[in-house]
Amino acid sequence: MxxxxxxxxxxxxxxxxxxxxxxxxxxxxxxxxxxxxxxxxxxxxxxxxxxxxxxxxxxxxxxxxxxxxxxxxxxxxxxxxxxxxxxxxxxxxxxxxxxxxxxxxxxxxxxxxxxxxxxxxxxYINPITAWVICTQQLQLTSDDVLLINAGGSSVGRIFAQLSKIIGFRLIAVTRNGLYTDDLLNLGASHVINTSQDSLIDTVLELTEGQGATAAIDSIGGLEGTKLAFCIRPNGTLLMMGLLSGIPINGTEIVKRTNIHMRLFHLRHWNKQTTLQTWQETFHDLIELIQDSKLHxxxxxxxxxxxxxxxxxxxxxxxxxxxxxxxx
Incomplete structure (x- = not known):
């Protein structure tokens, strides 16, 4: 054939x-x-x-x-x-x-x-990535504040919905105001438009000076590096994408912060997960879609x-x- x-x-x-x-x-x-x-x-x-x-x-x-x-x-x-x-x-x-x-x-x-x-x-790519990060990698709860960039992307919109489903607070970062209303309606607690507001100052204000529990970088480069300075001590910066094509400045982050840096690739999770977990994870997401909780x-x-x-x-x-x- x-x-x-x-x-x-x-x-x-x-x-x-x-x-x-x-x-x-x-x-x-x-x-x-x-x-x-x-x-x-x-x-x-x-x-x-x-x-x-x-x-x-x-x-x-x-x-x-x-x-x-x-x-x-x-x-x-x-x-x-x-x-x-x-x-x-x-x-x-x-x-x-x-x-x-x-x-x-x-x-x-x-x-x-x-x-x-x-x-x-x-x-597969966006829903499984977001679900595994929230529930398995970061194990987020209602006490946590998650900060993400590329908030208007497909995966950003999924993180917003999962914040409502799981119960954590989400601060989504965008470069314009096109997606603000959508993200808030989907479940984000706050949306920061960096063309108007300072990222670090706004995050500290929203978290009463503590910073986010964790941040997820989908962009890399300067935008990804800035996320690190919005995280509280012993928090986590999880790198999952490279939309800019430029790596974050890990050396600068290590010098100036006390946070954990981790890399997430779906292919690594694939290698480590069992067949049962693989099928169960898809089943969980399919149920959320059927129940109109995830779009x-x-x-x-x-x-x-x-x-x-x-x-x-x-x-x-x-x-x-x-x-x-x-x-």
């Missing part, structure tokens, strides 16, 4: 380096599923590696895409035929920006009928997979909603 895929042979601007081509699709072996992809979101975590931020651990050529939803097309020996035609998340396997993805059966996450394809397709981004625009260059360009200017690549 043959399919189509998106591939890049060098790092650079996605519009320049992404190519569409044919690839050979081999039959699933014992314990594997072959999934025909339906749709996938475009996330910053998909784009940043293409630009070369993690070139030391990416072998070229590579097929991008960390999440998406599809239908089980074929099953390998020892896999139940009942899975044929079922919608699943084909995760922890190959890149999802292709027609067909093969994965081990145990990692496939079944999708319930109530959930549409566009919501299901974005159930993911709506579709902003959808492009065919092989119009990926146009989709990436559109994503740079889209303020609300998510861009999807469909098959």
């Amino acid at each position: 043959k399919g189509k895929c998106i591939k890049y042979y060098e790092f650079g601007r996605p519009q320049d380096v992404l190519k569409s081509e044919n690839n050979k699709v081999t039959d699933p072996v014992s314990g594997e599923l072959l999934v025909r992809m339906i749709t996938r979101p475009i996330n910053p975590s998909d784009i940043i590696p293409i630009r070369g931020a993690y070139s030391h651990r990416i072998s070229l050529p590579a097929i991008p895409g960390y999440e998406g939803v599809g239908v089980v097309e074929e099953v390998g020996p020892s896999v139940s035929q009942e899975l044929l035609g079922k919608r699943v998340l084909p995760l922890r396997g190959e890149g999802t920006w292709q027609d067909f993805v093969k994965i081990p059966e145990q990692y496939a996450v079944p999708i319930p009928s109530f959930m549409d394809d566009f919501i299901a397709a974005q159930l 993911l981004s709506q579709m902003g625009a959808a492009y065919h997979l092989f119009d990926v260059q146009e989709a990436v360009k559109k994503g740079e200017f889209l303020n609300k909603g998510k861009i999807f690549l469909t098959s």
Whole structure:
């Protein structure tokens, strides 16, 4: 069987380096599923590696895409035929920006009928990251104050909702006022617009001089470094993203603060977690969505997979909603 895929042979601007081509699709072996992809979101975590931020651990050529939803097309020996035609998340396997993805059966996450394809397709990267950080990494409670930057991002909006679900206070940092009302309605306690207010002074004022219990940096660079000086002694700065492409100044932070610095990558959690925890974590999130406690981004625009260059360009200017690549 043959399919189509998106591939890049060098790092650079996605519009320049992404190519569409044919690839050979081999039959699933014992314990594997072959999934025909339906749709996938475009996330910053998909784009940043293409630009070369993690070139030391990416072998070229590579097929991008960390999440998406599809239908089980074929099953390998020892896999139940009942899975044929079922919608699943084909995760922890190959890149999802292709027609067909093969994965081990145990990692496939079944999708319930109530959930549409566009919501299901974005159930992994941002929701799992935010949920694991809040409940397992930081173990936040009602006594805690969490500070995040990139507040208007998809994952920022999830943190805002989790603050209401779990009960901690959230201070979201943005660079303009576009997302203030939305974030407050979703559950954030405060939103700091750094184009108008001083970050450090405002955080200290909101926390009565104590600082935040923990902060999550999605940006890096100067903006990420500033978060460190908003955290109370023995608090935690957790680094989970690099939207700026520039690392934070760890040396400066160590010299001037008494906080703990930690790095979170979803792939590290994947390696450490058990299969039972993997499936239970998705089950918890699916329940929150079914109960209308957690809402993911709506579709902003959808492009065919092989119009990926146009989709990436559109994503740079889209303020609300998510861009999807469909098959």
